[in-house]
Amino acid sequence: MKSLTKEIWMNVPQRRAIVSIHNEVERLVEQSGVRDGLVLVNAMHITASVFINDNESGLHHDYEVWLEKLAPEKPYSQYQHNGSEDNADAHLKRQVMGREVVVAITDGKLHLGPWEHIFYYEFDGNRKKRLLVKIIGE
Amino acid sequence: MICLSNAMHITASVFINDDEPGLHQDFEVWLERLAPEKPYSQYRHNTAEDNADAHLKRTVMGREVVVAVTAGQLDFGPWEQIFYGEFDGKRDKRVLVKIIGE
Numbered sequence: 001m002k003s004l005t006k007e008i009w010m011n012v013p014q015r016r017a018i019v020s021i022h023n024e025v026e027r028l029v030e031q032s033g034v035r036d037g038l039v040l041v042n043a044m045h046i047t048a049s050v051f052i053n054d055n056e057s058g059l060h061h062d063y064e065v066w067l068e069k070l071a072p073e074k075p076y077s078q079y080q081h082n083g084s085e086d087n088a089d090a091h092l093k094r095q096v097m098g099r100e101v102v103v104a105i106t107d108g109k110l111h112l113g114p115w116e117h118i119f120y121y122e123f124d125g126n127r128k129k130r131l132l133v134k135i136i137g138e
Numbered sequence: 139m140i141c142l143s144n145a146m147h148i149t150a151s152v153f154i155n156d157d158e159p160g161l162h163q164d165f166e167v168w169l170e171r172l173a174p175e176k177p178y179s180q181y182r183h184n185t186a187e188d189n190a191d192a193h194l195k196r197t198v199m200g201r202e203v204v205v206a207v208t209a210g211q212l213d214f215g216p217w218e219q220i221f222y223g224e225f226d227g228k229r230d231k232r233v234l235v236k237i238i239g240e
Contacts, residue, residue: 062182
C-alpha cells in the first residue's frame, strides 16, 4: 500500500474566508502515485473547515450570510466560550461546514462529480494554520 | 476495510440516520427552517439558478459517510441506515461507493 501525508499551511489575512485548495490536492494525488484509493483532507484546527461545494462566488457570499445567521460572531458575550477568547462562533460555524472530506481516487485521479470543488474555510484567521492531506491506496 | 459513500453532486447528501418516516418529515421541516427555498431572490447564487437552498441543506446533512467493513459486513450500530438526500432533483445524479481494504 502506498501513502502520502502532507500538511498544508494557510495564513488567511482576515477573520473569515473561503480558499480553494482543489489544485493542490490534485497535485498531491498525482505525486503520490496512487491509482486506486482514498484521500482524506481535513482542517487541523477546530475553527476551520474543509468542504466540497460549488466554485461560485454568489454561493460563497450566501454561505457567509447564512453562517452568520446560524452562529453570529457578535455579541461575543453571548457565548460562554468567550471568556478569554472571542471565537466561539468560529467553532460553531465549522461544525455546520464540516471538518473534512474523503474523496475517492480512481485511475490515479480524484473521482468527483461535475461541479465538486475542494475548499478550506477559515473562521478565525489572521494566524498560521494547517490542513492535512492523507492519501492511501495502491 | 472501509466503505466511502458520497454524493457526486453539490446539491445532494449521503448521510446515516434513522429509517423512520416521522424523522424524515422532521428533517424536511427543519432544513426548510434553516435554509428556506424561497424567496429565491434572497440568495446571491440564484441569479442563473434557483437551488441555493439545496447547496446549504446538503451542507447541513453532509456529503459522505465512511463506514467500517468487518468480516464482510458493514459495521453498523443498531439503527444506522444509509440514505441519499436529494435537494435539487428531477435529473440524473450519481452516488459514489468506494470500498478499499483487504
